[in-house]
Amino acid sequence: MIKLFLKTFGLLIAVILLAFYVQSQILEWMLDEARRKSNADARDRFVPIFYFLERELADKPREVWPVVLDTHRKGFVYPIRIAPLDKMRAGIDAPTLRDRLDAAKVVFWEGSPTTLMIMKRVTGTDLVLIMDVTALPSIRSEAMVMNFVVEGLFVAAFILAMVALFWRDMRKLSEAADQIGQGRFNFTLDIGKRSALWPVAASINAMKTRIASLLKSHSDLTSAVSHEFRTPITRLRFRHELALSAPDLAGKDRQLGEMAGAIDQLDDLARELLEYARLDRGAPSMDMASIDTQPWLDDLVEEARELARAQARNVAITAEGQTESIEGDYRYLTRAAGNLLRNAVHYARSSVQVRVCSVDGRSTLHVEDDGPGIPPAARERLFEPFARLDESRDRDSGGFGIGLAMVKQIARWHGGTVEIGDSALGGARVSMSW
Numbered sequence: 001m002i003k004l005f006l007k008t009f010g011l012l013i014a015v016i017l018l019a020f021y022v023q024s025q026i027l028e029w030m031l032d033e034a035r036r037k038s039n040a041d042a043r044d045r046f047v048p049i050f051y052f053l054e055r056e057l058a059d060k061p062r063e064v065w066p067v068v069l070d071t072h073r074k075g076f077v078y079p080i081r082i083a084p085l086d087k088m089r090a091g092i093d094a095p096t097l098r099d100r101l102d103a104a105k106v107v108f109w110e111g112s113p114t115t116l117m118i119m120k121r122v123t124g125t126d127l128v129l130i131m132d133v134t135a136l137p138s139i140r141s142e143a144m145v146m147n148f149v150v151e152g153l154f155v156a157a158f159i160l161a162m163v164a165l166f167w168r169d170m171r172k173l174s175e176a177a178d179q180i181g182q183g184r185f186n187f188t189l190d191i192g193k194r195s196a197l198w199p200v201a202a203s204i205n206a207m208k209t210r211i212a213s214l215l216k217s218h219s220d221l222t223s224a225v226s227h228e229f230r231t232p233i234t235r236l237r238f239r240h241e242l243a244l245s246a247p248d249l250a251g252k253d254r255q256l257g258e259m260a261g262a263i264d265q266l267d268d269l270a271r272e273l274l275e276y277a278r279l280d281r282g283a284p285s286m287d288m289a290s291i292d293t294q295p296w297l298d299d300l301v302e303e304a305r306e307l308a309r310a311q312a313r314n315v316a317i318t319a320e321g322q323t324e325s326i327e328g329d330y331r332y333l334t335r336a337a338g339n340l341l342r343n344a345v346h347y348a349r350s351s352v353q354v355r356v357c358s359v360d361g362r363s364t365l366h367v368e369d370d371g372p373g374i375p376p377a378a379r380e381r382l383f384e385p386f387a388r389l390d391e392s393r394d395r396d397s398g399g400f401g402i403g404l405a406m407v408k409q410i411a412r413w414h415g416g417t418v419e420i421g422d423s424a425l426g427g428a429r430v431s432m433s434w
Contacts, residue, residue, distance in 0.1 A: 016155050046078075047106050050120040050129055053080065057122060065127075078131050085126040088119060101128065169197045176204050185212040229269065232262040272402050286329045286413060293321035293356050300334065301354065304341040315348050317341075323358035328414055328434060336410040339403035340367040340430050347371035351425055362416070364433040368423035379420040383408045407432060 053072065057065050069080050089098050092109055101107045104121045111117045116133040169191050176189045185208050191201035236259055243255035297319040308315045326333075337354075344352045348369035355366045374382065385405040404418075407430075411418040416434025423429035 012155075012159060046118050046131060046133065049076065049080075049131070050106055050118070053129055054120065054122055062125075062127075076131070078133050081130050081132075083128050083130055085121055085128050088128045088130070166196065169195050169201070173197060173200060173204065176201075176208070180204075180208055180211065183215075185209075185215075229266070232265045232269070235259075235262040236266075287331070288327060288329060290325045290327055291330055291333065292325055293323055294319075296326075296330075296334070297321050297354060297356060300337050300341055303338065304345050304352070307342060308345050311345075313345065313348075315345055315350060315352055317345070317352045317354070319354040321356045323356060323363065326356060326358070326363040328363070332410045332413065336407045336432060337365055337367070339407050340365070340432070343367075343403060343430070344369040344371075344428075348427065353423075353425065362433055364431055366429055366431050368425050368429040369427040370423070370425040371427035373422065373426070374420055374428045382420065383418070404430075 053069070056068055056072070060068060065082060069082070073079055085101070089101060091111070092098050092101065092107075094109070097107050097109055101119060101121055104123045107119045109117045109119065111132075118131045118133060119128050121128050172189060172191055176187065179185070179187050187208075189201045189205050189208070191198055195201070239255045239258045239262065243252045243259070246252040246255060301317050301319045304317050308317070341352070341354065344367050348371045351370045353366075353368045355368075357364050357366075383404050385402050408418050411432050411434055414434035416432060418430065418432040421429045421431065
């Protein structure tokens with residue numbers, strides 16, 4: 001994280017330095033242009049002064065020239081001085097300017113970046129009138145220093161504030177990760193939506209909720225599995241003790257038969273648990289294909305009728321396919337529909353209806369019965385493993401409570417949902433859409 005901050009800070013500083021350099025160049029160009037215009041203005045304003053002074057000095061002896069210049073000095077913005085021609089020519093490195101000076105013309109020479117020297121040789125003499133005009137100074141260095149100091153302080157303060165906010169949110173993320181790693185989930189990661197790290201915080205909050213839910217589900221599942229196994233094991237132990245104490249062979253055989261039933265229940269429970277664990281590991285490789293609706297429903301209904309006959313239940317089962325075909329994995333859709341039909345046959349009084357329809361490209365399987373129905377408060381809980389509507393129900397007749405959990409998993413793999421509602425038949429209606 002420190003490396004990320006350093007790289008980001010270094011990049012920002014490089015961009016800022018470049019911006020400062022460009023800005024100082026633009027500012028210096030503007031100042032140079034202003035200085036050029038100022039110098040041009042000086043030419044227009046000061047040239048007449050030299051001709052005026054030359055006329056004042058022309059008819060006077062050289063001895064009184066300093067007195068004459070002192071007399072007029074108060075009326076000039078810049079002082080006038082006299083220097084020998086040879087000395088001034090030696091200081092001018094431009095031949096054209098020297099020639100103009102020799103010809104007694106007004107010469108403008110920038111002796112330094114801050115001074116403009118205006119000169120004119122007094123006609124017929126070897127003396128030169130000189131006025132030193134202060135020009136606009138070059139402030140290239142000063143401008144860059146000013147830029148670096150002033151703007152640098154503002155940018156540094158801005159970067160510091162941004163880094164501080166980013167670092168604060170990063171500390172919150174780190175603390176949240178530590179909390180999750182230690183198995184504590186009773187916290188809320190408070191990072192505002194305006195933060196750059198808000199998507200990460202939202203993902204961590206969702207992950208925290210998901211992990212907490214999975215751990216609770218795992219705990220509930222472990223408790224439920226222990227409870228489910230306890231009943232047949234207790235029955236086995238009880239029947240084993242009765243078989244040992246039975247006075248005759250017929251009594252022993254009867255107890256052994258009861259023990260075989262408990263063993264079968266344990267075997268069924270182990271098989272259901274293995275199947276649910278396999279389904280709960282994640283979405284398998286799906287063999288998606290088009291399924292002819294009516295033949296598929298006919299096979300499901302025939303299997304459900306055989307189940308009803310085996311349980312000696314007089315239940316009428318009807319099926320209607322309102323769409324010609326559906327898309328999905330044949331094996332898993334058959335498993336889900338079979339679980340729903342077995343539940344409906346088990347709780348129906350006399351009638352079960354199955355219907356498949358398609359709306360806006362989504363298929364829906366409705367399984368309805370005329371049984372006692374399911375209260376709204378208990379509907380969502382029934383999709384959890386080992387959940388039953390009536391916990392006191394005999395497990396031999398009520399199953400293990402895994403069927404609807406499997407249906408929910410299969411629906412999720414197909415990108416769909418499953419929900420429980422009320423049936424027009426008077427019982428429950430379970431609808432799986434995908």
